Amino acid sequence: MELTAVAGVRLKATTPPTTPPTKVTAPRSTYDAQGSEDPVGGFGKLVRKDDQAPTGDKAVDAAHDNAKLVHDFYAEVLGRDSIDGKGMEMKSVVHYGDQYNNAYWDGEKMTYGDGDGELLGPLSGSLDVVGHEMTHGVTEHTAGLNYEGQSGALNESWSDVFGELIEQWSDNRAGFGTVDAAKAADWLIGEDVFTPKIKGDALRSMRAPGTAYDTKEWGKDDQPAHMKDYYKGSQDNYGVHINSGIPNKAAYEIGVKLGSEKLAKVWYDALTTSLGPDSDFSDAAAATIASAAKLYGAGEVPNAVADAWKGVGVVPATTAPKPAPAGTPSRSHQHGEAGDGIVPPWLATPGTFSK
Numbered sequence: 441m442e443l444t445a446v447a448g449v450r451l452k453a454t455t456p457p458t459t460p461p462t463k464v465t466a467p468r469s470t471y472d473a474q475g476s477e478d479p480v481g482g483f484g485k486l487v488r489k490d491d492q493a494p495t496g497d498k499a500v501d502a503a504h505d506n507a508k509l510v511h512d513f514y515a516e517v518l519g520r521d522s523i524d525g526k527g528m529e530m531k532s533v534v535h536y537g538d539q540y541n542n543a544y545w546d547g548e549k550m551t552y553g554d555g556d557g558e559l560l561g562p563l564s565g566s567l568d569v570v571g572h573e574m575t576h577g578v579t580e581h582t583a584g585l586n587y588e589g590q591s592g593a594l595n596e597s598w599s600d601v602f603g604e605l606i607e608q609w610s611d612n613r614a615g616f617g618t619v620d621a622a623k624a625a626d627w628l629i630g631e632d633v634f635t636p637k638i639k640g641d642a643l644r645s646m647r648a649p650g651t652a653y654d655t656k657e658w659g660k661d662d663q664p665a666h667m668k669d670y671y672k673g674s675q676d677n678y679g680v681h682i683n684s685g686i687p688n689k690a691a692y693e694i695g696v697k698l699g700s701e702k703l704a705k706v707w708y709d710a711l712t713t714s715l716g717p718d719s720d721f722s723d724a725a726a727a728t729i730a731s732a733a734k735l736y737g738a739g740e741v742p743n744a745v746a747d748a749w750k751g752v753g754v755v756p757a758t759t760a761p762k763p764a765p766a767g768t769p770s771r772s773h774q775h776g777e778a779g780d781g782i783v784p785p786w787l788a789t790p791g792t793f794s795k
């Protein structure tokens with residue numbers, strides 16, 4: 441890939457970023473909706489705050505502890521202080537609704553259902569789900585990717601990527617960044633809570649999109665892993681949880697080639713400095729190639745990023761995407777509308793979806 445082909449983007453090689461000695465702790469509050477979809481005050485009962493001891497309620501403690509892990513990943517690996525970069529309080533609501541099979545970010549808080557015990561268990565129990573939701577908040581405060589079509593699929597994909605990377609970092613902090621650790625990782629989303637009675641499956645697979653699950657009750661995963669299988673229909677906000685398989689696969693290939701730390705830094709730089717509300721896959725390819733060259737210099741890293749996008753059939757844009765204007769967060773996962781959570785509509789509300 442000829443880097444100068446990416447016009448209008450900065451390609452100046454600088455020294456690789458160092459991890460800033462950030463020690464920030466944003467406030468954390470976890471609430472119990474007590475089974476309601478309309479909890480008191482919008483949140484329910486405050487049950488755990490900041491560094492208070494565990495409550496003994498598994499869903500509460502998982503939401504609270506996982507929010508801290510996501511916070512620490514962003515602070516220690518990427519130098520970001522919470523969701524908005526300014527120490528925003530991390531609010532979580534658990535036990536939302538009756539057997540509610542989803543989790544979502546609404547601009548203010550993370551909300552988690554308990555699941556019905558068949559399709560899903562309590563969703564805060566999966567660190568990659570919590571990382572996925574909080575990353576929607578980071579995206580809202582940075583690129584502001586609109587939640588439909590290709591920008592929406594990028595929004596979904598960036599949440600899957602950071603959900604997975606946070607889990608990898610938490611599982612093996614010393615090894616995070618090595619190619620061996622990346623190769624040993626599962627690259628699955630939601631495996632800890634998806635179909636608790638069926639082993640080995642997940643909501644999505646980044647290594648092999650389209651293979652995450654195959655069930656009698658809910659059908660078979662058919663996410664595309666390449667542009668040749670791109671979904672062109674209007675369901676699922678024009679395929680936000682479907683076509684996200686394409687950038688997910690590109691990210692996976694980069695992770696196992698360069699290690700997950702480089703993937704994290706390049707993806708984060710593109711999200712926070714280059715991508716904007718209307719960015720499409722071609723913009724994402726150009727932005728990540730440019731971020732790779734900016735952070736690591738010409739050669740191995742940007743070449744691996746370019747190869748990964750080529751491998752999924754995405755051609756980098758030749759003009760730089762327009763970054764989000766400051767202070768205008770876009771909509772993502774707002775208000776828990778059907779299909780706006782981590783669980784796609786054909787699983788969360790069966791019978792409402794046909795491709």
Ligand SMILES: [Zn+2]
Binds near residue numbers: 572599773780781782
């Ligand atoms: Zn999502």
